[in-house]
Amino acid sequence: MLELVDVSKVYKGGKRAVDGISMRLGAGLLGLLGPNGAGKSSLMRIAATVTRPTHGKVLFEGTDVVSRPGALREALGYLPQDFGVYPHLTAREFLSYLAAVKGLSARSARARIGELLELVNLTEAGRRPLGAYSGGMLRRVGIAQALLGDPRVLIVDEPTAGLDPEERVRFRTMLSDLAADRVVLLSTHIVSDIESVASDIAIVAQGRLLRRGSPEELLREVDGHVWETVAGPSGAAAMRERYVISRMIRTAGGTRLRLLSPTPPPEGDAVQVTPDLEDVYLAVINGPAARAPQAVGAARVTGGRVVTR
Numbered sequence: 208m209l210e211l212v213d214v215s216k217v218y219k220g221g222k223r224a225v226d227g228i229s230m231r232l233g234a235g236l237l238g239l240l241g242p243n244g245a246g247k248s249s250l251m252r253i254a255a256t257v258t259r260p261t262h263g264k265v266l267f268e269g270t271d272v273v274s275r276p277g278a279l280r281e282a283l284g285y286l287p288q289d290f291g292v293y294p295h296l297t298a299r300e301f302l303s304y305l306a307a308v309k310g311l312s313a314r315s316a317r318a319r320i321g322e323l324l325e326l327v328n329l330t331e332a333g334r335r336p337l338g339a340y341s342g343g344m345l346r347r348v349g350i351a352q353a354l355l356g357d358p359r360v361l362i363v364d365e366p367t368a369g370l371d372p373e374e375r376v377r378f379r380t381m382l383s384d385l386a387a388d389r390v391v392l393l394s395t396h397i398v399s400d401i402e403s404v405a406s407d408i409a410i411v412a413q414g415r416l417l418r419r420g421s422p423e424e425l426l427r428e429v430d431g432h433v434w435e436t437v438a439g440p441s442g443a444a445a446m447r448e449r450y451v452i453s454r455m456i457r458t459a460g461g462t463r464l465r466l467l468s469p470t471p472p473p474e475g476d477a478v479q480v481t482p483d484l485e486d487v488y489l490a491v492i493n494g495p496a497a498r499a500p501q502a503v504g505a506a507r508v509t510g511g512r513v514v515t516r
């Protein structure tokens with residue numbers, strides 16, 4: 208339905224934010240996963256016809272929407288990363304205004320806004336000015352506005368930023384329901400945002416598409432490469448130098464490390480464990496593809512989750 212063909216974006220000043228990405232999207236949820244600065248927002252702005260690519264095409268049902276964006280814009284719901292609101296308007300007023308811009312009649316807008324406020328759990332707060340909303344509440348207004356026109360293509364850029372854990376779960380479930388019969392493209396740098404809902408995952412870094420596949424396909428890639436071991440302070444420090452660490456938990460008996468290695472680590476009594484998507488993500492981001500010439504010198508990304516018990 209939506210297709211990106213060899214899309215690149217070079218900003219003024221020469222920054223190549225997107226570098227030759229091609230992908231086809233059909234109904235379902237595609238999770239676009241990558242570290243900060245990977246080019247996710249740039250790619251989503253291009254897919255949403257907000258930014259023109261420097262090179263490449265974007266096709267929606269066969270129409271080139273770089274030159275003729277209208278067809279996609281009518282079918283699109285978009286939540287940008289830097290979504291802004293008018294602080295003096297209430298959520299209802301703000302959504303009514305956007306509904307009018309989209310050409311919805313006042314009557315159908317009223318009904319739709321009621322449904323959406325319910326969906327994002329803002330029915331009570333809907334009559335309060337947006338200036339008094341928390342970050343998470345504003346994000347939920349952003350999600351509601353993206354859904355106003357019942358879009359066939361939904362593009363949401365880091366939609367869970369600022370949401371509390373309960374809202375995240377609610378939102379993931381909602382997106383997964385919506386993806387049953389429409390294209391949903393969701394970007395995030397948080398693996399858990401997509402691991403339970405995306406049947407299709409694309410990993411990007413340095414503007415390039417490093418992997419695309421189902422969670423099962425991606426997991427297969429690191430099967431046999433994930434280990435857990437417990438080390439003392441100096442051993443743990445040495446391992447952090449040597450391996451990509453996907454998790455660290457400090458316990459009374461030492462530091463429990465989860466690390467990536469194609470061969471059994473000689474240090475300690477490492478036990479092979481079942482990989483999860485966080486492991487895949489770190490392996491791909493830190494793998495040879497991420498260290499191609501233009502990425503040389505890039506900081507190594509680690510999970511960096513440190514839990515003290």
Ligand SMILES: Nc1ncnc2c1ncn2[C@@H]1O[C@H](COP(=O)(O)OP(=O)(O)OP(=O)(O)O)[C@@H](O)[C@H]1O
Nearest residue numbers: 218219222224241242243244245246247248249250
């Ligand atoms: N308008 C712009 N002009 C110049 N450089 C830009 C512009 N927008 C983004 N960039 C640069 O392009 C690169 C990719 O940015 P982008 O925002 O697309 O990445 P991202 O994966 O969405 O990261 P984040 O989650 O941090 O927003 C970054 O180095 C960023 O600084």
